[in-house]
Amino acid sequence: xxxxxxxxxxxxxxxxxxxxxxxxxxxxxxxxxxxxxxxxxxxxxxxxxxxxxxxxxxxxxxxxxxxxxxxxxxxxxxxxxxxxxxxxxxxxxxxxxxxxxxxxxxxxxxxxxxxxxxxxxxxxxxxxxxxxxxxxxxxxxxxxxxxxxxxxxxxxxxxxxxxxxxxxxxxxxxxxxxxxxxxxxxxxxxxxxxxxxxxxxxxxxxxxxxxxxxxxxxxxxxxxxxxxxxxxxxxxxxxxxxxxxxxxxxxxxxxxxxxxxxxxxxxxxxxxxxxxxxxxxxxxxxxxxxxxxxxxxxxxxxxxxxxxxxxxxxxxxxxxxxxxxxxxxxxxxxxxxxxxxxxxxxxxxxxxxxxxxxxxxxxxxxxxxxxxxxxxxxxxxxxxxxxxxxxxxxxxxxxxxxxxxxxxxxxxxxxxxxxxxxxxxxxxxxx
Numbered sequence: 493x494x495x496x497x498x499x500x501x502x503x504x505x506x507x508x509x510x511x512x513x514x515x516x517x518x519x520x521x522x523x524x525x526x527x528x529x530x531x532x533x534x535x536x537x538x539x540x541x542x543x544x545x546x547x548x549x550x551x552x553x554x555x556x557x558x559x560x561x562x563x564x565x566x567x568x569x570x571x572x573x574x575x576x577x578x579x580x581x582x583x584x585x586x587x588x589x590x591x592x593x594x595x596x597x598x599x600x601x602x603x604x605x606x607x608x609x610x611x612x613x614x615x616x617x618x619x620x621x622x623x624x625x626x627x628x629x630x631x632x633x634x635x636x637x638x639x640x641x642x643x644x645x646x647x648x649x650x651x652x653x654x655x656x657x658x659x660x661x662x663x664x665x666x667x668x669x670x671x672x673x674x675x676x677x678x679x680x681x682x683x684x685x686x687x688x689x690x691x692x693x694x695x696x697x698x699x700x701x702x703x704x705x706x707x708x709x710x711x712x713x714x715x716x717x718x719x720x721x722x723x724x725x726x727x728x729x730x731x732x733x734x735x736x737x738x739x740x741x742x743x744x745x746x747x748x749x750x751x752x753x754x755x756x757x758x759x760x761x762x763x764x765x766x767x768x769x770x771x772x773x774x775x776x777x778x779x780x781x782x783x784x785x786x787x788x789x790x791x792x793x794x795x796x797x798x799x800x801x802x803x804x805x806x807x808x809x810x811x812x813x814x815x816x817x818x819x820x821x822x823x824x825x826x827x828x829x830x831x832x833x834x835x836x837x838x839x840x841x842x843x844x845x846x847x848x849x850x851x852x853x854x855x856x857x858x859x860x861x862x863x864x865x866x867x868x869x870x871x872x873x874x875x876x877x878x879x880x881x882x883x884x885x886x887x888x889x890x891x892x893x894x895x896x897x898x899x900x901x902x903x904x905x906x907x908x909x910x911x912x913x914x915x916x917x918x919x920x921x922x923x
Contacts, residue, residue: 496594498573501529505599507830508589510579510767512539512562515798515819516604517885522827525571531596533589537562537576540627541884543816544893546667548630549757550637550674551909552900555627557892560885579605582769584791590769600793600830603767603780604823607799607814610761612734620738621758624667631912633757637675638911640755641683644690651752655741657695658753662735663760664701665709666851669718671757672699673854676725681855686909697727698751700743702734702760707859709813710849714859717868721853735760762814764800776802779811784841786826792836797822803842812844816883821845850876 505528509516512534520532541558548555566572577591582601589596609623622633640656647653659675661668675697684692699706699722705715706722706729719729734746735756742750764779774780774789779802781789786801788794798819802811812818821844829839848862850872858872877897884890900906 496575496577496591496596498531498575498596499529501571504529504571506531506597507600507602508533508596508598509602509604510534510589511604511606511765511798511800512536512574513542513604513606513798513819514816515606515823516602517562517565518820518823519602519604519797519827520572521565522824522831524827524831525569527831528600529571529573531573531575531598532562533575533577533579533591533596534562535576535578536626537574538627539885541889542625543666543880543883545624545627545630546671546674548627549624549633549671550678551634552674552906553893553896554908555631557889557896558884559627560889565885579767582767582794584769584794587793598793601795602826603788603794603796603800604798604819605765605767605800607762607764609758610763611758612761614735614737617735617738617756617758620740621662621756624671624757624759625762634909635911635913636755638909641687641690642911643754645687650694654694654696655752655754657690657692658698658751659696659755659757660698660700660743660751660753661757661759662700663758664699664703664706664729664731665759666707666849667759668699668701669706669722670852671759672697672722672727673725673852673857676722676727677854679726698730698753699727700730700733700735700745702732704732706731707851710851710859711861711866713866714849714851714861714868717859718851718853721857721868725854762799764814766800770794776804785829785836785839786822786842795826797826808844815849817847818844850879852876 507528508531509520512532517539520530523530539560544558547553562574577593580590582589587598609625611617622636623629644656661672679692679695706718707715736744736746738756741752744750771790780796780800782796782801782803786795786797788796799814825842850860852858856870856873858876859868860872881890896906
């Protein structure tokens with residue numbers, strides 16, 4: 493019995509997709525609706541373009557520019573159904589996904605639950621730091637930054653001012669580098685105009701990275717360029733050292749040194765989101781172990797794609813990087829296989845094609861690793877802009893982002909620095 497109130501698929505098979513990120517949405521789009529009834533379930537009713545969360549957090553873009561309603565892209569497709577709910581577990585015996593709104597049966601199940609913030613066992617940091625894995629967390633971080641600036645106007649002494657205007661970013665991957673660069677741009681070009689009473693020479697941006705170099709997934713050339721550019725823009729880099737604790741107002745590093753601050757932004761790592769009901773042997777290092785067809789170990793009709801999938805092969809002995817391109821390519825290959833034939837013997841194996849990596853360091857600065865070509869600077873920055881504009885879902889969103897970025901480039905300012913506090917309402921309270 494399908495108590496989630498989804499129409500019976502008739503002669504079609506039902507493909508249930510858990511998670512509407514890069515992989516899940518791409519699979520939903522590419523799956524043949526003449527052959528499958530596609531049911532996408534997600535905790536949010538919209539898609540989120542994760543690479544630009546930091547732009548929302550630093551008031552460079554509005555949240556709606558990087559978000560897109562799941563239903564909008566399928567308005568004319570009667571074989572697509574979306575349910576905003578949370579998948580609790582999978583009953584593999586009865587081929588049912590149990591959710592908080594009821595049970596959803598499946599013929600094929602694709603798990604694309606993505607990743608969450610990794611605190612590396614130090615869960616106390618979850619309550620005291622700010623993460624950046626969703627639009628809502630982006631808005632919370634934006635509020636934290638703006639609130640700090642308002643509080644700085646009322647600082648009672650120099651020590652308190654330094655505490656308020658110190659920002660500690662933990663994690664030297666692409667997000668940490670991009671967030672640091674964006675804050676440095678704000679410090680130089682925008683904030684002095686908004687807050688002329690504040691001496692922004694006292695503002696400090698600390699980037700703490702436990703790995704031996706920034707952008708560790710990219711080339712050494714990209715790492716060196718990123719570090720050099722950030723230092724030139726005033727960012728203080730703490731390299732090869734981890735955060736031990738944060739007990740307000742001090743961040744303690746592993747070497748015993750302390751940074752006084754109220755603002756700690758944790759972008760240090762990711763951990764895959766698991767789902768109950770699958771056998772423990774299906775997991776490897778927290779991710780779902782899959783074969784070359786993205787089938788979860790031990791299951792014929794359950795697949796995993798994107799960040800939560802771990803495909804170990806001769807070419808990828810440690811698995812693939814948890815990036816958007818892997819998720820999209822996995823989804824496309826799985827869709828082609830499912831669309832082509834029910835005979836799994838005819839399916840094609842997944843092979844990842846690395847199209848390169850880009851990371852921005854702020855205005856007119858970025859680094860690029862594109863095959864044998866490794867470069868940085870102005871051209872890499874413009875390339876980063878166009879790649880991200882073309883990757884955003886929805887023409888309206890692309891135009892909106894383009895306009896905001898052009899306006900910001902011309903006058904060094906986008907008027908999106910709004911401190912909006914949510915009002916509690918019993919409507920949001922779960923029964």
